[in-house]
Structures are given as C-alpha cells and as structure tokens.
Amino acid sequence: MLVLRQLAFDYPEQDYCFDMNLMAGQCLAVQGPSGAGKSTLLNLIAGFLAASSGEIGWLMDGSLIRWNSLLPWQRPVTTVFQEHNLFEHLPLWANIGMGLHPGLKLNSVQRQHIEQVLDDVGLAGMADRLPGALSGGQRQRVALARAWLRQKPLLLLDEPFTGLDVHTREQMWAGVKRQCAAGVAVLLVSHDSEDLDALADKRLRLEKGMLVAS
Numbered sequence: 001m002l003v004l005r006q007l008a009f010d011y012p013e014q015d016y017c018f019d020m021n022l023m024a025g026q027c028l029a030v031q032g033p034s035g036a037g038k039s040t041l042l043n044l045i046a047g048f049l050a051a052s053s054g055e056i057g058w059l060m061d062g063s064l065i066r067w068n069s070l071l072p073w074q075r076p077v078t079t080v081f082q083e084h085n086l087f088e089h090l091p092l093w094a095n096i097g098m099g100l101h102p103g104l105k106l107n108s109v110q111r112q113h114i115e116q117v118l119d120d121v122g123l124a125g126m127a128d129r130l131p132g133a134l135s136g137g138q139r140q141r142v143a144l145a146r147a148w149l150r151q152k153p154l155l156l157l158d159e160p161f162t163g164l165d166v167h168t169r170e171q172m173w174a175g176v177k178r179q180c181a182a183g184v185a186v187l188l189v190s191h192d193s194e195d196l197d198a199l200a201d202k203r204l205r206l207e208k209g210m211l212v213a214s
Ligand SMILES: Nc1ncnc2c1ncn2[C@@H]1O[C@H](COP(=O)(O)OP(=O)(O)OP(=O)(O)O)[C@@H](O)[C@H]1O
Pocket: 011, 012, 013, 014, 032, 033, 034, 035, 036, 037, 038, 039, 040, 041
C-alpha cells in the first residue's frame, strides 16, 4: 500500500501537505482545478520533487519501506505523463521495451510481449514505426502500452485519455482494469467524469493544498 503521511512541499505562494493511502489493486482518482497541485502530487510520488518533510513509502506486512531518499528510477513507479515522453529517434518497440534490457537487446519472448501490448492498445503491426509517424492519440496509446508492460506496483496516470475516441478510451479503461486486477495500485488524475465512473474505486479532491474526500 502506498502511504503519504504529512508529505509537504512548499512553493512561495502555496504550501502542500498530502495524506493518503492507496492499496494494491485499487484505483484512486484525484481531481482538482488547474493549479490545485495535481502535478506537484504526482511529481512528489514519482520522486521528481523532494518533499520538505513528511513520509512517503510502501507499507508491507506492517512496516513502511520509506521512499523519501530514493531517486525516481529507484522507485517502483511508472508514470504516464500528459506529454507522452516518447523517444522520437526510436521505433515503437524500443520505446515500449525500454527498461527491459539496458542495451535494448530483447529476446523473442520480450518482443512477443511488446507485440501483445501493441495489440492491446490497438496498434498491432506498428512496432517498427517511429513516434513522429503517429497521431497524438496513438502516441498516448504507446505511452500506456509501455506502462502496461512495465507493470510496476504503482502506476501514475496524468490525464491519460485526453483526445482519445470513445472506442479507444474504453479499450484503455480495460487496460487499467487489467492492471488493477494484477495488483497494481493506480493513481489517476482526470477531469473526465466518464473516466472516473469507469475506473475509480475511491475519489479525492485537491483543495487548499490538501487532499479531501470527494
Ligand atoms: N516551479 C514553480 N515555482 C513556483 N510555483 C509553482 C511552480 N510550479 C508550480 N507552481 C505553482 O504551484 C501550484 C500547483 O501547480 P501544479 O502544476 O501542481 O497544479 P496542477 O493541479 O497540476 O495544474 P494543471 O491542472 O494546470 O496542470 C500552482 O499554483 C502553480 O502556480
């Protein structure tokens, strides 16, 4: 279970203090208007921002494994950013397979898994394309496919379905549900009530720098 206890971050004009739990297999939705602190929360959890005080970690068998001093790549977290973060010079298979092997020397089973997740997101047969040849929605699906394959204990999704058509969106919801069923804890930032109705087990809202029940 992900645990945030009085996790604080201070900007000059706004102080944040986050308290929350997110269980393995659960999808927690966080909402809030622009500027409420959603990106700040995700960046603190992913390790791109360092908290000024408080605790963050994973509670297992009653003891908290603290993440405070862990760098982003040391945390068992996958983040799907709004900007997709694809490597433009690498084909889709390499973008998705990144992290499976340091030199991207993938074996046939790993290549099959990549083909499978591409199929899952409706991009079958596109493994050798470059990101530049894709639409915005297709790029978003590549970013999600990469997250599906990594299957880290915690998945952070920042407005992950923006701009997708209804059918694709439903496919992506199914992907999130499969992740939860496999025990992944999902934190979903979304403004879209349909996303929340389809996926959220629990909802919180960001208000005055704090998380409150929605
Ligand atoms: N580097 C920074 N220095 C000072 N203030 C910042 C900085 N980054 C963000 N802020 C402020 O912190 C607040 C929260 O920003 P944050 O990006 O977390 O909000 P958000 O909820 O993700 O917004 P959006 O939905 O527009 O992406 C905002 O009021 C913003 O002005």
